[in-house]
Amino acid sequence: MAVGPPLVYADQAISIVRKKDSTGFSRDVCAILLIANITRCFFWLGKHFEFPLLLQSILMILAQLALLYICIHYRPRLSPENLGVSTRPLSFWQWGTYSQYIEFLAGYMSVFLFPS
Template identity: 40%
Template structure:
């Protein structure tokens, strides 16, 4: 009887520890994605300079996480991933608002660029946060309507899932290009990129361990590759600054 009771207790402890690990991993998935933006947010707030951060990062994540939510209605996946998408959308809108407010402080031109102008040359370069919000709400309404109409199409649902994670995999591409244009990573938060990398490694492992749709972990690996490329820029531009300045002249 004692052996039987001990076995039950050990099993109960094992289940408890397993649940703790699962809850911790789920919490990390839900809130871990926003952590990298904390140092970048603080840097922009402190210096009142958003030049080193590409607002296209916000665009990429707004699209990716919205598409992921649309995908969920056609093919349910774990709730922590759904919650992560909602929280990331709020975070990106917060980052975007800060960047727009800071940029307006240093705006030299008096020409107003607005979303309702529908000028492709000024896309995502508007003067007011409300214009970005209008663009995002339009995307959300149209996307929701199309998803509602085609929710029974397996091809459409799977395509949405692939586009969601592929877009997110390209998250670092705008930052990589901004660094390439500036020939510098000054103004970009290196802790943010390091957190991107560690978070994407954890996230990819989470996808594989929890048997998430194959699109998720394949694009997770792609995202890690982009992160490492940005870290390579940090090393390269710090190692050869003079060479790059001469090349730019």
């Protein structure tokens, strides 16, 4: 139950590495799954649910972070961040470096860690 969902993305990662091109895979998938699973982990701190679901979220976060890294490493040359063009406010989730994604996620988690 905990390992199955994250393993689904292993095939996607292998495919991207094999082709050396992440065209066709949207990093927005990583964004949605990272935000959802981080939120679920913090929800668990307030109201415990089944441990396999918590473990699934942790494994999914790790899988999506790895997939995001691979997608950035093998992004197409004509991507919005390489061209400096984005229609999103603050170029959301179309940043140029992996560290910018990590900084956003750290900021997102700080909202839960340090509530006002």
